[in-house]
Amino acid sequence: MARHSVREPLIDAALETLQLSGFNGCAVQDITQAAGVPKGSFYNHFESKEAIALMALERFWELGAERRSLLSDTTIDPVVRLQKHFKALSDAVIAQEFRKGCLIGNFSSEMAKNSDIRTRLATIYTQWGKAIASCVKEASAAKRVIPRLPAETIANFLINAWEGSVLRAKVEQDRAALDQFNQAVFASFFT
Structure with a gap:
């Protein structure tokens, strides 16, 4: 048997x-x-x-594949794709009532320098950054990006700010940090 x-x-x-x-x-x-x-x-x-x-x-990274695939859907305006991507992330954090946060951010704050997990996190940040940067480049080509910064810089800033917002939302058990992220990013970076 x-x-x-x-x-x-x-x-x-x-x-x-x-x-x-x-x-x-x-x-x-x-x-x-x-x-x-x-x-x-x-x-x-x-x-x-x-x-x-x-x-x-x-497993966590795989479960987010559908949200990330939206970033490369060229049938949708690139700024709308970015908005939808971060809204889907916000919705996931809110749906679990701020108890879990983002495993990527959670592990990032805990892992030792010589950990295999830290190495994998670095790769995940790179992959996620490239997906967002590609979308930012499209928005830039459409004259929809306000700051004159490289797309990679904007993408990495968005990830960094997002992860910080999630950590704060988890601490405060409130969506305000997520809403502020979306308001500030889409008012300051994109038209």
Whole structure:
């Protein structure tokens, strides 16, 4: 009789637990309890908490693929794409009642210099930045960008400001920081 694999339920539980408690705020036992599996089962699939956290980060990144794909939809005005992208991100934070925030930002504030997770986060920021920069370049070509800055600089600023806004919304348990991000960005950068 085939044994039931608990790998996927562990990754799902890790994503939920790590988003709620952070990397340093939870233990392997918290993840296995959330998955409803014995702690020993964890080590049949993962060598460490960092290994499953990396898989949870990958899952989180994959779950956001649809929101990011909007950035390359050339049938939609580039500024509208950016607005929709950040609105979808805001809606996700609000829907989970500010309890989780963004796993990318959460991990960014916790990970050690020599962590594989930190290395993956750097790659994620680069990929996300390129997607946003491409959209900003299109907006610039359409004369819709106000500051005379490279698209990459604007894209990275948007990500940095967004992540800070999410952290503040999580702390204050309020959407004001998200709304202020959207108001300031789209009034200051785009026409």
